[in-house]
Amino acid sequence: MKKIGVIVNIKRARAENVLAEFGRQARERGFTLFAEDEATGGLLGAELLPIEKFASKTDVVLAMGGDGTVLYSARALHGADVPIMGINLGSLGFLTSVSDQEISRALDALASGNYKISERVVADCGIFQNGGRFGREQALNDVVLGWGASSRIVTLQLSIDGEPIGSFMCDGMIISTPTGSTGHALSAGGPILHPGVGAFGINVICPHTLSSRPLVVPDSSRIEVVVANAAKELILSIDGQDEYSIEEGTRIEIRKSPAGVKFLQFEGHSYFSILSKKLHWRGSSL
DSSP: OOEEEEEEOTTSTTHHHHHHHHHHHHHHTTOEEEESSHHHHHHHTOEEOOGGGHHHHOSEEEEEESHHHHHHHHHHHTTOSOOEEEEESSSOOSSOOEEGGGHHHHHHHHHHTOEEEEEEOOEEEEEEETTEEEEEEEESSEEEEEOOSOOOOEEEEEEETTEEEEEEEESEEEEEOTGGGGTHHHHTTOOOOOTTSOEEEEEEESOSSSSOOOEEEETTOOEEEEEEEESSOEEEEETTTEEEEEOTTOEEEEEEOSSOEEEEEETTOOHHHHHHHHHTOOOOOO
């Protein structure tokens, strides 16, 4: 892998210093670097390339920042067969598992092929109003429906593969992939899904019943959520980035996307080690 696309959150405190050092080391190893903007390109000594061309011109994309930078990068690649390596420029993330102190190791791994590639499931979200589709998005993490201009509750009808599951008076609903199960869904009381599990998690946010519990369904399922009653405008958020204004009568349909997202990681990368560090697991002691 000799052609590296770099997407960076330049607002991170250490970004400028890290980029300058990364650019120097990459050039010493004979890599060709591409950046989407002049500021990043200048710090890296990289060629400028529109982000929509990263998918066809690069061998790997380095997302430098936090997990949000990785999500942005995944959406920019639009299901292309280009792996992403997440490099954190702050605290350890679930998706940015390589620290900025491991840049030399990352470049050596890319040069030698000493890495592994894993693929994550992506959710395809269709948004339907007035009998037609007016939006379609891809979510690596989650699709979140809720809140808006008021805290008044709404009624959401959930069905799986055409079978009615229930009608929920609540604040909203989260449909997450295994990757997104450690995000908003986890804070709402949902289960942690290993990335290798072929499933979606469904969480009702603040349901007005004690009997509602998180639901895990196969990722072959067709999930439908209908806004049956809403005295306010809702917000539909895709990976915490793109947002849609949702009205009563809107139907949201979620399926597994044919194209996933590939992640490039060091050999020996441990998903459970990251979980332990992020969630501060200590176990039990007598």
